[in-house]
Amino acid sequence: MSDQPAHSDHKHPSVGTYLTVAGVLTVITLVEVGVFYVPAFARVLAPVLLTLSAAKFVLVVMFYMHLKGDHRFFKLFFTLPLVIAVVVAVALLLLFGTVSGSPS
Amino acid sequence: MSHPATAHHTSTGLDSRKLAFWMFIGSECLLFGSLISTYLVYQGRSVQGPTPEEILNIPLTSISTFVLLMSSLAMVLALAAVIRGDRTWSRLWLLATALLGAGFLGFQAYEFVTFVHEGLTLQTNLFGSTFFVLTGTHGAHVFIGVVWLLTLLVRSLQGKLGSDKAMNVEIAGLYWHFVDVVWIVIFTVVYLLS
Numbered sequence: 001m002s003d004q005p006a007h008s009d010h011k012h013p014s015v016g017t018y019l020t021v022a023g024v025l026t027v028i029t030l031v032e033v034g035v036f037y038v039p040a041f042a043r044v045l046a047p048v049l050l051t052l053s054a055a056k057f058v059l060v061v062m063f064y065m066h067l068k069g070d071h072r073f074f075k076l077f078f079t080l081p082l083v084i085a086v087v088v089a090v091a092l093l094l095l096f097g098t099v100s101g102s103p104s
Numbered sequence: 105m106s107h108p109a110t111a112h113h114t115s116t117g118l119d120s121r122k123l124a125f126w127m128f129i130g131s132e133c134l135l136f137g138s139l140i141s142t143y144l145v146y147q148g149r150s151v152q153g154p155t156p157e158e159i160l161n162i163p164l165t166s167i168s169t170f171v172l173l174m175s176s177l178a179m180v181l182a183l184a185a186v187i188r189g190d191r192t193w194s195r196l197w198l199l200a201t202a203l204l205g206a207g208f209l210g211f212q213a214y215e216f217v218t219f220v221h222e223g224l225t226l227q228t229n230l231f232g233s234t235f236f237v238l239t240g241t242h243g244a245h246v247f248i249g250v251v252w253l254l255t256l257l258v259r260s261l262q263g264k265l266g267s268d269k270a271m272n273v274e275i276a277g278l279y280w281h282f283v284d285v286v287w288i289v290i291f292t293v294v295y296l297l298s
Contacts, residue, residue, distance in 0.1 A: 015184055022173065022176075025173050026173065032291075032296060033166045050297075053289060053292035057288050057289065060285050061285060064176050064177075064180050065277075073123060074126045081133040082137075084137075085133045089141040092141045096145045
């Protein structure tokens with residue numbers, strides 16, 4: 001193992017950045033729960049919650065998993081299966097009529 | 105940004121363990137993608153209750169979600185401490201991460217026990233089957249992560265987790281943050297959109 005790099009060869013974010021990201025993640029979670037309880041958002045609940053969830057997902061992956069600025073191989077090995085998983089999920093939802101709301 | 109002398113020891117110039125671990129995380133994306141898809145496909149098709157609307161406790165799960173998010177913060181702070189060779193803070197943040205992870209598992213255990221008492225089991229209906237398999241698989245991942253973190257803590261207490269071993273902590277961190285992002289999706293899809 002000693003012939004391997006001790007840690008990543010790219011610069012990690014600062015502690016301040018980590019704390020800022022944690023603050024943003026907390027605020028987004030509070031907004032998610034708030035939106036869930038506000039009747040006015042009922043019609044747009046799904047797109048709003050999915051957007052907020054995607055924002056949290058990206059923040060953690062980019063800053064806490066250090067994928068932002070990391071080598072393209074790492075990005076590729078994560079993004080490709082993620083895209084396949086999302087495509088399969090959407091295909092299954094369409095196939096079983098879950099998205100259209102009319103179960104087959 | 106450029107790396108050191110050690111980089112030339114692998115053909116890609118990258119740490120093989122980290123490359124392999126990203127591939128593992130990619131495969132985990134497919135695993136959780138299939139479980140979440142299965143939950144969504146069967147959503148609303150249970151012929152008997154309890155249903156998600158009747159049983160899910162959003163305030164409680166919001167708190168457990170916050171706990172897991174904060175564990176991710178503790179994890180990156182632990183990594184930062186290990187990289188700068190600060191053994192005291194690396195131990196404290198590793199312990200904090202493990203405790204927050206254990207706290208999340210406590211919330212999940214409480215939720216599972218409550219659901220069983222309210223009549224929702226793995227066999228009750230499609231919701232019960234898909235819910236327990238999805239969240240149970242995630243919980244098992246959190247449990248493995250907690251054991252991994254405690255192992256790192258023990259290594260640190262033995263004086264065997266210096267800055268030269270930062271990659272070990274970084275890889276454990278990748279696993280921990282992945283478990284966190286999976287929960288971000290589960291919280292939205294299973295709890296808030298149900």
